[in-house]
Amino acid sequence: VGHEIAGRLVDGTPVVVEPVTPCGQRCAFCDGGDYNLCPTSVRQVLGIGADGGMAEYVAADAAGIVPLPGIGDGLGDASLVEPLAVCAHGLRLADAGAGGSRVLVIGGGALGLCAAAAARHLGLDVAVQARHEAQRVAAGRIGASEPDDGRYDLVVDAAGSPEALAEAARRARRGGTVLLLANYWGTDIVLPGGSVMFKELRILTGIMYGRGPGGRDIETAAAVLEANPEVARAIVTHRFPLDAAAEAFEAAARRAEGAIKVILVPAAS
Numbered sequence: 001v002g003h004e005i006a007g008r009l010v011d012g013t014p015v016v017v018e019p020v021t022p023c024g025q026r027c028a029f030c031d032g033g034d035y036n037l038c039p040t041s042v043r044q045v046l047g048i049g050a051d052g053g054m055a056e057y058v059a060a061d062a063a064g065i066v067p068l069p070g071i072g073d074g075l076g077d078a079s080l081v082e083p084l085a086v087c088a089h090g091l092r093l094a095d096a097g098a099g100g101s102r103v104l105v106i107g108g109g110a111l112g113l114c115a116a117a118a119a120r121h122l123g124l125d126v127a128v129q130a131r132h133e134a135q136r137v138a139a140g141r142i143g144a145s146e147p148d149d150g151r152y153d154l155v156v157d158a159a160g161s162p163e164a165l166a167e168a169a170r171r172a173r174r175g176g177t178v179l180l181l182a183n184y185w186g187t188d189i190v191l192p193g194g195s196v197m198f199k200e201l202r203i204l205t206g207i208m209y210g211r212g213p214g215g216r217d218i219e220t221a222a223a224v225l226e227a228n229p230e231v232a233r234a235i236v237t238h239r240f241p242l243d244a245a246a247e248a249f250e251a252a253a254r255r256a257e258g259a260i261k262v263i264l265v266p267a268a269s
């Protein structure tokens, strides 16, 4: 396990590890930048199909190393680059901003706040609908507002429930887009037929990240983190040493008490 991995090169440069890389075979997906869709990708994703970063050592492809010279001492925060890359990828697929600048994110957990930060980085007007007070405070710190009664050009589902999808479809404007970034593995995606049909909503999904005309999504994600240090400060609420992993998982389960993103920081970093 462990697919959000950060570390340092021997020269001290902070880096993140992109856990999926192009397969290197003759492959239309990888050649086109969609290496997340490569038939080999699930097997080779570090921390999912292959051994990951919750360990003393992990073997990673050199092509997946992304330097973060602007990160400085906040190396643990670099593990946010991975969920930010998921969001940057989804926003790229949704052509966020092209259909209007009003974005609503449903869900105030780490994924939702990363989506908000990535959309703010694009200069969009972002609101976050969050369940817990600590999440609302964090959203404010990264430049998002509370939702208003208006409709939104793009609604991002970062909550992953039928209720969230119903709310997303209701909040989207006619002809708007609903982007599903939450995890629906092993479950059904249930959408309200009426608003999806009559508002002619575009329903989009995103999985992992790849490379677009502007570069790799993970590089965009690193840029989000480097451009605004407040993003990591607002989202990473708890830090634990590697040998306190059990305690870290307990803290992560206590959302109502203010946990958003809990990270493990090995002593060596």
Ligand SMILES: [Zn+2]
Residues within 6 Å of the ligand: 022, 023, 024, 025, 027, 028, 029, 030, 031, 035, 038, 039, 040
């Ligand atoms: Zn491939």
